[in-house]
Amino acid sequence: MAARAIQIGEAGGSVAAAIATYRQRRGWDQAYLAERVSDAGRPMSTSVLGKIESGARRVDVDDLVAVAAALEVSPSALLPGGEERADPFEEAAAPGQVRARVLEDIAALGDLEALDTTAPTLAAIAVRLAQEIDAPASLGNSLQGLSKELRQVLADLRSCAPEERDDDDDLDDLATPD
Incomplete structure (x- = not known):
């Protein structure tokens, strides 16, 4: 008689949804998160991560800890009924200097949803x-490479914004009576 697979329960489905939510909030694709999980010491393919997020594969404790580390949250943040899901990527209290300036620049661009589908x-x-530039040593990335990539992404983002109108029509002298 063949063994029947144990179905993923409500808690497993909640963990799967939390992983997908945190990943998407960061703008990461599954390949990038799988790479980060592997870098955290738990080899994981994009296919396996996709199965986890879809609820087709169970998450064991080792997977949970490695995925949480890669997402920069505590393992309990991924569990139902655990700690409040405060996302450090969305906290405005104490972002790093580079991240703070990038957030200011993005805010200055205005409504990104209305600009272009690639802007968000x-x-x-x-x-x-x-975020990675603010803490490159913890992620093992090259600061120079990250800076170059960030400059290119910001240039691409600025190109999505509409050009500012020149409000100076040189007619100021006509607006004031003599």
Whole structure:
């Protein structure tokens, strides 16, 4: 008689949804998160991560800890009924200097949703890169490479914004009576 697979329960479904939510908030694709999980010491393919997020694969404790580390949250943040899901990527209290400036620049661009379908994704990528620049040693990335990539993403993001209108029509002298 063949063994029947144990179905993923409500808690497993909640963990899967939390992983996908945190990943998407950061603007990361599954390949990038799988790479970060592997870098955290738990080899994981994009296919396996996709199965986890879809609820087709159970998450064991080792997977949970590695995925949480890669997402920069505590493992309990991924569990139902655990700690409040405060996302450090969305906290405005104490972002790093680079991230703070990138967030200011993005805010200055205005409503990204209305500009271009790629703008929100570019903004998320810019924030992720800024976060990595603020703490490159913890992620093992080259500061020079991250800076170069961030400059390119910000240039792409600025190109999505409409050009500012020149409000100076040189007619100021006509507006005031003599």
